Structures are given as structure tokens and as C-alpha cells.
């Protein structure tokens with residue numbers, strides 16, 4: 001298991017939970033509209049409100065790191 005690049009902890013990470021989150025990742029990574037993005041995970045930390053996005057095998061797929069925005 002890899003740590004979160006932003007908060008540096010081994011907090012649990014979850015997969016994108018809906019199409020809005022998948023689309024956020026595709027936009028950030030400039031991926032095609034239906035690219036598989038389930039290997040991008042979001043840091044889940046109750047204490048820090050982290051929401052940093054990382055890849056399953058890469059702690060820093062985005063430079064600078066990006067947070068998953070909250071729903072509007």
C-alpha cells in the first residue's frame with residue numbers, strides 16, 4: 001500500500017464513486033471521455049479533508065497534486 005502524497009498518511013483511498021468524479025479525473029489527466037479511471041483513487045481522511053487524487057501505482061500522477069472537488 002502506498003501513502004498519500006499530500007497528507008503523507010496511509011489513510012484509506014476509495015475509487016471514484018460516480019460519473020462526476022470520473023469526469024473530474026479525466027479532465028485533470030486530459031483523458032478521453034470514456035477512459036477507464038477506476039485505478040485513480042481518492043484519499044479519504046476524516047481529519048484532514050484531504051481528497052487528494054492518486055493513481056493505484058503512482059502516488060503523484062498529477063503535478064501539482066489535485067483534490068477531488070466536492071459536489072456543487
Ligand SMILES: [Zn+2]
Nearest residue numbers: 004007043050
Ligand atoms: Zn491524503
